[in-house]
Amino acid sequence: xxxxxxxxxxxxxxxxxxxxxxxxxxxxxxxxxxxxxxxxxxxxxxxxxxxxxxxxxxxxxxxxxxxxxxxxxxxxxxxxxxxxxxxxxxxxxxxxxxxxxxxxxxxxxxxxxxxxxxxxxxxxxxxxxxxxxxxxxxxxxxxxxxxxxxx
Amino acid sequence: xxxxxxxxxxxxxxxxxxxxxxxxxxxxxxxxxxxxxxxxxxxxxxxxxxxxxxxxxxxxxxxxxxxxxxxxxxxxxxxxxxxxxxxxxxxxxxxxxxxxxxxxxxxxxxxxxxxxxxxxxxxxxxxxxxxxxxxxxxxxxxxxxxxxxxxxxxxxxxxxxxxxxxxxxxxxxxxxxxxxxxxxxxxxxxxxxxxxxxxxxxxxxxxxxxxxxxxxxxxxxxxxxxxxxxxxxxxxxxxxxxxxxxxxxxxxxxxxxxxxxxxxxxxxxxxxxxxxxxxxxxxxxxxxxxxxxxxxxxxxxxxxxxxxxxxxxxxxxxxxxxxxxxxxxxxxxxxxxxxxxxxxxxxxxxxxxxxxxxxxxxxxxxxxxxxxxxxxxxxxxxxxxxxxxxxxxxxxxxxxxxxxxxxxxxxxxxxxxxxxxxxxxxxxxxxxxxxxxxxxxxxxxxxxxxxxxxxxxxxxxxxxxxxxxxxxxxxxxxxxxxxxxxxxxxxxxxxxxxxxx
Numbered sequence: 001x002x003x004x005x006x007x008x009x010x011x012x013x014x015x016x017x018x019x020x021x022x023x024x025x026x027x028x029x030x031x032x033x034x035x036x037x038x039x040x041x042x043x044x045x046x047x048x049x050x051x052x053x054x055x056x057x058x059x060x061x062x063x064x065x066x067x068x069x070x071x072x073x074x075x076x077x078x079x080x081x082x083x084x085x086x087x088x089x090x091x092x093x094x095x096x097x098x099x100x101x102x103x104x105x106x107x108x109x110x111x112x113x114x115x116x117x118x119x120x121x122x123x124x125x126x127x128x129x130x131x132x133x134x135x136x137x138x139x140x141x142x143x144x145x146x147x148x149x150x151x
Numbered sequence: 152x153x154x155x156x157x158x159x160x161x162x163x164x165x166x167x168x169x170x171x172x173x174x175x176x177x178x179x180x181x182x183x184x185x186x187x188x189x190x191x192x193x194x195x196x197x198x199x200x201x202x203x204x205x206x207x208x209x210x211x212x213x214x215x216x217x218x219x220x221x222x223x224x225x226x227x228x229x230x231x232x233x234x235x236x237x238x239x240x241x242x243x244x245x246x247x248x249x250x251x252x253x254x255x256x257x258x259x260x261x262x263x264x265x266x267x268x269x270x271x272x273x274x275x276x277x278x279x280x281x282x283x284x285x286x287x288x289x290x291x292x293x294x295x296x297x298x299x300x301x302x303x304x305x306x307x308x309x310x311x312x313x314x315x316x317x318x319x320x321x322x323x324x325x326x327x328x329x330x331x332x333x334x335x336x337x338x339x340x341x342x343x344x345x346x347x348x349x350x351x352x353x354x355x356x357x358x359x360x361x362x363x364x365x366x367x368x369x370x371x372x373x374x375x376x377x378x379x380x381x382x383x384x385x386x387x388x389x390x391x392x393x394x395x396x397x398x399x400x401x402x403x404x405x406x407x408x409x410x411x412x413x414x415x416x417x418x419x420x421x422x423x424x425x426x427x428x429x430x431x432x433x434x435x436x437x438x439x440x441x442x443x444x445x446x447x448x449x450x451x452x453x454x455x456x457x458x459x460x461x462x463x464x465x466x467x468x469x470x471x472x473x474x475x476x477x478x479x480x481x482x483x484x485x486x487x488x489x490x491x492x493x494x495x496x497x498x499x500x501x502x503x504x505x506x507x508x509x510x511x512x513x514x515x516x517x518x519x520x521x522x523x524x525x526x527x528x529x530x531x532x533x534x535x536x537x538x539x540x541x542x543x544x545x546x547x548x549x550x551x552x553x554x555x556x557x558x559x560x561x562x563x564x565x566x567x568x569x570x571x572x573x574x575x576x577x578x579x580x581x582x583x584x585x586x587x588x589x590x591x592x593x594x595x596x597x598x599x600x601x602x603x604x605x606x607x608x609x610x611x612x613x614x615x616x617x618x619x620x621x622x623x624x625x626x627x628x629x630x631x632x633x634x635x636x637x638x639x640x641x642x643x644x645x646x647x648x649x650x651x652x
Contacts, residue, residue: 038326102546
């Protein structure tokens, strides 16, 4: 079963443009001319895209992902969510712990069999990043609010 | 003039200056190669260090850092699809496609050669015709910048790869996203949706890191797991004579574009790289290769962004106007060392100035062997299995986005851009248009506001300025040529089909 992703894209774009349009009323006249022009142009083009998708002229615009086995799509979705969780927990448990856990977890999930690599690579990379960025380049990497681990 | 150049040569080739040039290049390449660290940061971090050095040595060190960082940004762009600097975004597009085909070595070789070529000739332009080219810089005001930005945005046509509606739609929405934050006239916060972090606008670098790198990681996972565990090949770092011939004209043209864009205030190497990339595609005999690993695309982008380095120093040295953000930091460093840029600089500080000018050429020559060696070492990274590579890219992208201003919001921006970028690539929406619009959007809006202030309601008066008309003509031709070419190709195909029947 193939879905017309251009149609879905146009609907999402209309929602985004709607959200921007609602904000326009809070902006003074002097500052809203340029963005209004951009919204109008985007809206016209989104309408063109919607109509062309309805006509279903452009066969190429249909997404590839649905042609791939569902397990790959699942894998992509799980990995994307895990990156999101890594970013969320970075602030909570700090850069060191979250990065080590994410790296080790990622390697296990991607079927890395060498146990030494699973342990040593995250450990070395995390520490190298921490000292290079955090200490040498003085970037204030998150220390964590729930658990605080830092040197 | 010749005696001044000779003095410059003698001063540049002192051991201490050569050591600092080499060190500056190495550190600059490393800074450029790190996602999130820009050429501006590389130069700014070392300004206090330069205080302890002689003025000419200090400025040679900073110039080497500047050139090295602009070049270095292309290495992760080619190998990992993470543009180290915004100027290397077009390189990422073609370079990473070559990496996937097992031609990373060739892509790196082309990138290094084109960078050194562009940088060297820009330094020659700086040395020979700086005062002459400075006159052009004086003639560039907000109306010219408006037309230049529009000209730059017409590159969207070239980047749309056959789907103009999607290309323009992405361009306009990205220009709209670029308006998030304070407006350039009143400083009024727009489209913040109640999120305080959006008051400062959407940061360009996290978006670029996310939109180019995360989709590549997610695409790796679409392959069967045994492929995810396999490693890629770097391939040989060499350029054939045929490839050299094919790209020579592109390199020359892109260097000229880079120098001109460098001279124009507010337009930096990122604008030069995109403009040159778009121009290269338009005139290429192999436009179908663009987006799939075009050697002309890499050469165009690299020769232009490094060509910009010397160009941006022309208005800086002759008029005291910095042509790019790193040039602005260099201006500060010059004041720190008692050098006052302007017309009198060439007569009052001859030795220091000509040492810097000659040194700039030497920096770009040295970039070739140093860059070549750096590429050979760093190229090994893609020989890692994809499972390790995917994990490392995520970490590098996260740390790179965070390190821009130590803000977790930038990481969230990077992540959001990455997810959106993934769906965009899946549905044939050109992601490069996002980068282009985000780079040019703020410049366009600000220039429009200033032009309106200059001419009031009679904004058409801007076309009384020759350079504005010239840029307008460029923009018009850039917009129409691909459409005409497309129509002609369609007609040719139809005729051929009829003949076949």
